[in-house]
Amino acid sequence: MLRVSVDRIEPGMVLARPVPLPTDPHRYLLQRDMEIGPDVRRRLKDLGIYEVWIRCRDLEFLEGVIDEELCEQQRLLYAQVRKNFEQVMRNAVVEIDIVHFQNSISSLFDFLKNSSFGRVMLEKLDAFDNYLMSHSTNVCYVALLVGMKLERYLIQERSLLKPRDAKDLRHLGLGCLLHDIGKMRIPQEILNKPGKLTPEEYEIMKQHPMIGYEMLRGQSPPAAAQVVLHHHQRWDGKGYPVRVDQHGKPLEPMSGRQVPIFCRIATMADIYDAATSQRVYSPAKPSVQVLHEMRTWCKGAFDPIVEQAFYEVIPPFPIGQTVRLSNNIEAVVVDFNPRFPVSPKVQCIRTPSGERFPDPSQEEIDLSQYPDIEIASVDGTDVRPFLDTQRSRPLHSLDPVLV
Numbered sequence: 001m002l003r004v005s006v007d008r009i010e011p012g013m014v015l016a017r018p019v020p021l022p023t024d025p026h027r028y029l030l031q032r033d034m035e036i037g038p039d040v041r042r043r044l045k046d047l048g049i050y051e052v053w054i055r056c057r058d059l060e061f062l063e064g065v066i067d068e069e070l071c072e073q074q075r076l077l078y079a080q081v082r083k084n085f086e087q088v089m090r091n092a093v094v095e096i097d098i099v100h101f102q103n104s105i106s107s108l109f110d111f112l113k114n115s116s117f118g119r120v121m122l123e124k125l126d127a128f129d130n131y132l133m134s135h136s137t138n139v140c141y142v143a144l145l146v147g148m149k150l151e152r153y154l155i156q157e158r159s160l161l162k163p164r165d166a167k168d169l170r171h172l173g174l175g176c177l178l179h180d181i182g183k184m185r186i187p188q189e190i191l192n193k194p195g196k197l198t199p200e201e202y203e204i205m206k207q208h209p210m211i212g213y214e215m216l217r218g219q220s221p222p223a224a225a226q227v228v229l230h231h232h233q234r235w236d237g238k239g240y241p242v243r244v245d246q247h248g249k250p251l252e253p254m255s256g257r258q259v260p261i262f263c264r265i266a267t268m269a270d271i272y273d274a275a276t277s278q279r280v281y282s283p284a285k286p287s288v289q290v291l292h293e294m295r296t297w298c299k300g301a302f303d304p305i306v307e308q309a310f311y312e313v314i315p316p317f318p319i320g321q322t323v324r325l326s327n328n329i330e331a332v333v334v335d336f337n338p339r340f341p342v343s344p345k346v347q348c349i350r351t352p353s354g355e356r357f358p359d360p361s362q363e364e365i366d367l368s369q370y371p372d373i374e375i376a377s378v379d380g381t382d383v384r385p386f387l388d389t390q391r392s393r394p395l396h397s398l399d400p401v402l403v
Ligand SMILES: [Fe+2]
Pocket: 179, 180, 208, 231, 232
């Protein structure tokens, strides 16, 4: 099976996985093995679904890589976010079901700890109907994956806590789920503006961390509340909100290790998910492009140790993605090697002239072994300008501080 953008599905293709109903993740909008009909593309797009899994002869082995239980856990978390956020929208008084959230995050966290790497990385990019809600769920998920890679660093950075508590990621997950809750109090015309914000509108938008923090006052554990307040702080001190003293005078910007470690992780997960998602003002960018931009445009913005863990966990080319190689062969990504992030293993599916390979299982190439072949494009986007910054990570990059 193949991960296919909804724009590229055609009548006659067959779904390899069911498509859950965004409004009720316990029910399916489309069943597995259903043939795509003529109006399916429009229906999916109307519901905010941008990718589906399509059956593809010889790539059925990818089905074994997807973990249905993990998908179920993510859908449940999303359903909970949705229910809570809708209540927040309806009522002036905010009551978040913190206990319920914590239980769901705990079971997702326990599940991830016992899952293999390839399986968990496949599941990030599920698209659902409401950006704020799916974004919150995805940021929580990505942050947990990165946090799991940083156990020893967390013990070091949260040295006032017992090691067992320092590496407990539940409050990181909770903070990420709620990080943008303050946006629900930002006027819709600013939040959903298709164009660039004016400086005045941007100042209003920048209030959302403080608004969210106030909304949760007294309800959320402090470590989670800090994530809500400080998820836009930067390592180089160029983030916000600006701190003020008791007389309202601005203090030195928060920077480096003053920014709590959970917030440093949340910042990266937040930027990554926002840029890889479809927005009212910009289309979704491929992972490889976003990772390149994070390495270049955001130089100095991130804690270097968190950054290193992030790039070792998040693949530029997710498993199941269809790509075009520089020799014009169409292939599908089947593995991720953090040592050679942009040179994964691929399986060739079509020749340069568009014919199917008779037996794709015989056509597997480990691109790290073929320096003259590279991935040239993803969904029609030329990705070659983004490869150089991510070409290889030497072995010593696996710093002893990382688990
Ligand atoms: Fe935010």
